[in-house]
Amino acid sequence: MSTTRRVAIVGGNRIPFARSGGPYARASNQDMLTAALDGLVARYGLAGRDVGEFVAGAVLKHSRDFNLAREVVLGSGLDSRTPAHDVQMACATGLESVVSVANKIALGQLESGIAGGVDSASDAPIELNDDLRRVLLRANHAKGVGAKLRALTGLRPGHVVPGIPRNAEPRTGLSMGEHAARTAAAWGIERAEQDELAARSHQRLGAAYERGFFDDLITPFQGLTRDQNLRPDSSPDKLAKLKPVFGRGEGATMTAGNSTPLSDGAATVLLASEEWARRHRLPVLAYLGDFVPGAVDYVSGDEGLLMAPAYAVPRLLDRVGSSLDEFDFYEIHEAFASQVLCTLKAWEDPEFCAERLGRDEPLGRIDTDRLNVNGSSLAAGHPFAATGGRIVATLAKLLAERGSGRGLVSICAAGGQGLTAVVER
Numbered sequence: 174m175s176t177t178r179r180v181a182i183v184g185g186n187r188i189p190f191a192r193s194g195g196p197y198a199r200a201s202n203q204d205m206l207t208a209a210l211d212g213l214v215a216r217y218g219l220a221g222r223d224v225g226e227f228v229a230g231a232v233l234k235h236s237r238d239f240n241l242a243r244e245v246v247l248g249s250g251l252d253s254r255t256p257a258h259d260v261q262m263a264c265a266t267g268l269e270s271v272v273s274v275a276n277k278i279a280l281g282q283l284e285s286g287i288a289g290g291v292d293s294a295s296d297a298p299i300e301l302n303d304d305l306r307r308v309l310l311r312a313n314h315a316k317g318v319g320a321k322l323r324a325l326t327g328l329r330p331g332h333v334v335p336g337i338p339r340n341a342e343p344r345t346g347l348s349m350g351e352h353a354a355r356t357a358a359a360w361g362i363e364r365a366e367q368d369e370l371a372a373r374s375h376q377r378l379g380a381a382y383e384r385g386f387f388d389d390l391i392t393p394f395q396g397l398t399r400d401q402n403l404r405p406d407s408s409p410d411k412l413a414k415l416k417p418v419f420g421r422g423e424g425a426t427m428t429a430g431n432s433t434p435l436s437d438g439a440a441t442v443l444l445a446s447e448e449w450a451r452r453h454r455l456p457v458l459a460y461l462g463d464f465v466p467g468a469v470d471y472v473s474g475d476e477g478l479l480m481a482p483a484y485a486v487p488r489l490l491d492r493v494g495s496s497l498d499e500f501d502f503y504e505i506h507e508a509f510a511s512q513v514l515c516t517l518k519a520w521e522d523p524e525f526c527a528e529r530l531g532r533d534e535p536l537g538r539i540d541t542d543r544l545n546v547n548g549s550s551l552a553a554g555h556p557f558a559a560t561g562g563r564i565v566a567t568l569a570k571l572l573a574e575r576g577s578g579r580g581l582v583s584i585c586a587a588g589g590q591g592l593t594a595v596v597e598r
């Protein structure tokens with residue numbers, strides 16, 4: 174990246190992630206993001222300080238949340254004069270918020286800023302029936318009581334049927350899980366390897382909690398002190414007992430255990446120039462390197478809805494002049510175990526790397542001891558826009574603990590998109 178200066182990751186804060194319909198069922202996006210932000214404000218003494226800008230987003234949004242980030246600032250301990258704006262890139266929203274703040278710091282337009290993301294699958298917006306909405310808008314625009322009443326005579330019993338949001342791609346009508354199941358079948362991903370990856374995610378997240386890794390990354394919220402979905406005693410044998418929920422017949426390998434649960438939660442990350450961090454006596458965990466987004470043709474092509482990172486990471490490697498094995502940590506968002514495994518398999522596959530990536534050699538194999546070492550979304554849960562912040566803060570702290578090194582971040586997103594990044598120390 175042609176930066177003018179390095180972008181420091183000072184720290185992060187999130188609330189524990191909850192399963193949808195669980196303890197945060199009555200919390201709004203604003204409530205959760207404010208809690209995550211206030212935890213960050215308290216941890217880094219940011220109350221009343223000029224932090225530059227707050228950039229955040231949510232995937233599932235009510236119309237009242239049109240200015241979500243700014244409303245969160247106004248309800249938080251941050252200086253109320255802090256500007257804020259929303260971003261949206263499906264599951265990459267949290268990381269895109271980080272990119273947005275980081276680029277401004279790199280260019281010298283900001284000294285510091287906070288990135289964030291939140292989502293509630295529990296409080297998903299339910300839309301009014303389109304016909305009902307038209308009648309109500311007509312009545313609202315009508316002049317005079319008589320005209321309003323005449324407009325309302327257009328109401329029909331069928332208008333009470335609401336538009337319930339579906340976790341589906343608008344262009345195919347298929348859910349994320351169904352798309353992932355098709356890609357898994359095309360790549361021949363076995364059930365056993367998915368269950369093994371999912372069990373490992375739980376065991377590693379559990380171990381990270383046990384050693385206090387999250388003590389300065391998480392603040393409790395509404396009685397929850399740990400991610401609710403976490404089952405540290407998960408094992409491939411236990412997971413093997415679950416019934417498939419995506420895919421068809423013999424080839425159906427994806428279950429509730431090797432898919433992320435629908436979740437609620439929020440995460441924030443404090444970014445700054447080195448000078449700002451020094452001036453405020455705040456140690457730096459790590460630095461942001463380059464970022465590369467990607468998108469695939471999953472509608473008319475056969476590239477796989479969640480496979481964009483398989484294409485974006487090689488471009489990122491070229492930009493930073495590295496090979497795939499030259500990283501100390503890999504943080505690959507686990508939307509589904511099968512999607513992580515498809516991505517890894519694609520990078521090892523000579524045909525894919527030659528035909529799709531135009532490479533003479535495969536990208537190579539990732540050492541699983543360096544992949545998602547503190548667990549990932551399968552165990553923690555995946556409140557869509559909160560995942561990027563969780564991953565960046567987790568990786569930055571890992572690098573700070575290690576003292577030096579580099580990590581690769583890869584997040585797949587709805588719409589056939591993906592966003593990838595390098596974090597280094």
Ligand SMILES: CC(=O)CC(=O)SCCNC(=O)CCNC(=O)[C@H](O)C(C)(C)COP(=O)(O)OP(=O)(O)OC[C@H]1O[C@@H](n2cnc3c(N)ncnc32)[C@H](O)[C@@H]1OP(=O)(O)O
Pocket residue numbers: 262263264265340349350375404407411412415418428429430432433434435508509555557585586587588
């Ligand atoms: C959006 C983007 O931009 C990109 C992306 O990230 S794509 C990913 C987006 N996310 C999704 O699509 C979410 C996908 N997940 C889902 O739709 C749902 O969670 C699901 C259909 C997979 C499961 O839903 P569900 O049936 O309500 O799950 P749930 O009741 O919790 O679990 C079913 C069973 O499995 C069990 N189970 C779940 N996880 C387990 C584990 N790790 N170990 C053992 N058992 C487990 C549960 O205990 C439950 O058992 P019982 O039936 O005996 O109670």
